[in-house]
Amino acid sequence: MTDILVLGAGYTGVVAAIRTAVRTRRTGGRVKLVNASPRFTERLRLHQTAAGQRLADLQLEDVVAGTGIEFVQGRVAGLDVERRQARLQDGRVLGYDKLIYALGTVTDASVPGVAEHAFVYDDYAGTVRLAERLGALTSGTVVVAGGGLTGVESAAEIAEARPHLHVVLLTRGRPGSMMGERARAHLDAALERLGVEVRTGADITKVLPEGVELAGGELVHSDATLWTAGTRGLPLAAESGLTVDAHGRIVVDAALRSVSHPDVYAVGDAAAVSQPYGVLHGTCQGGIPTGLHAADSLAATLRGRTPKAFRFGYVHQPVSLGRKDAVIQFTRPDDSPRRWYLKGRAAITYKETVSSSPIPTFTLLKRGLVPVWVFALSAGLG
Structure with a gap:
């Protein structure tokens, strides 16, 4: 044996x-x-x-x-x-x-304060704690750190489900930067429609109990911080x-x-x-x-x-933008973007199919x- x-x-x-x-x-x-x-x-x-x-x-x-x-x-x-x-x-x-x-x-909790003060997606239980925190807020600001696909999906989902909360997406680069120009434009428009405040060029140096500190000393208030940056x-x-x-x-x-x-x-x-x-x-x-x-x-x-x-070889970069929108960037095997992409209802159907029950x-x-x-x-x- x-x-x-x-x-x-x-x-x-x-x-x-x-x-x-x-x-x-x-x-x-x-x-x-x-x-x-x-x-x-x-x-x-x-x-x-x-x-x-x-x-x-x-x-x-x-x-x-x-x-x-x-x-x-x-x-x-x-x-x-x-x-x-x-x-x-x-x-x-x-x-x-x-x-x-x-x-x-x-x-990656190498930034001071992430381990102590940020919510992360390391396991189901931790995600449930984030959901409970958001559910307890009648108003306030939610900071999502990281403009990769996980950060974008999280910001959009939370903004749609909790419209009474102000969602701020902090990212060093442009959200969805790996996508083609047309797919990124749709992503940007969706975040704007959902009321997500996107701040690019944001270099977070510390996570605090009630906010984050940026390079230069600026403090961004947060009632809940989700860390998706690496x-x-x-x-x-x-x-x-x-x-x-x-x-x-x-x-x-x-x-x-x-x-x-x-x-x-x-x-x-x-x-x-x-x-x-x-x-x-x-x-x-x-x-x-x-x-x-x-x-x-x-x-x-x-x-x-x-x-x-x-x-x-990679095939696609599927991104949900809440339950009512999505964008799919099709890629070459090396994950660089092709010309083709889907948006809206077609993208929702595609995304739900590839992400359906395993x-x-x-x-x-x-x-x-x-x-x-x-x-x-x-x-x-x-």
């Missing part, structure tokens, strides 16, 4: 676990999936949770039912890659022969002796194995995955293909075969099938 441990049960960890269980069933694979929470968190929709919307309550034991996977609830506190053991916060120790590391990233890998990876990059992500080879410890596979946001155009940035779009590829690489290795090299994808994987869109991404056909 081969004991295979999967750490982390987000989108990437779950697909990696299911695919590994299916592909190693005949070669003696025993898969354990470890996660701090018993709930499957739809991270793509945390901005909706923050705005007070109720999402489906998906339990991980139900998600992996029928696969032979053993679900273990517990928070990983330590990793000994030499002894091949993971230690949980409650003292339990789990051994493994092969490990798939899918613990994702956490908020993430980094958990310290756990570097502390274990795994080779990591400057952002704390595990550096992997073409088969998604750690370059320093080949019995460890890293996937999703937790991995520094190199492609001809650069290192992948963290998205579900790229994360799920890495989870599937790592599972296939592991299965091939157990059969004595040489794993294939991972290939991936259960159909998980069901296909349990049957040994892979959704067609994954083949397209992994072949670099974006």
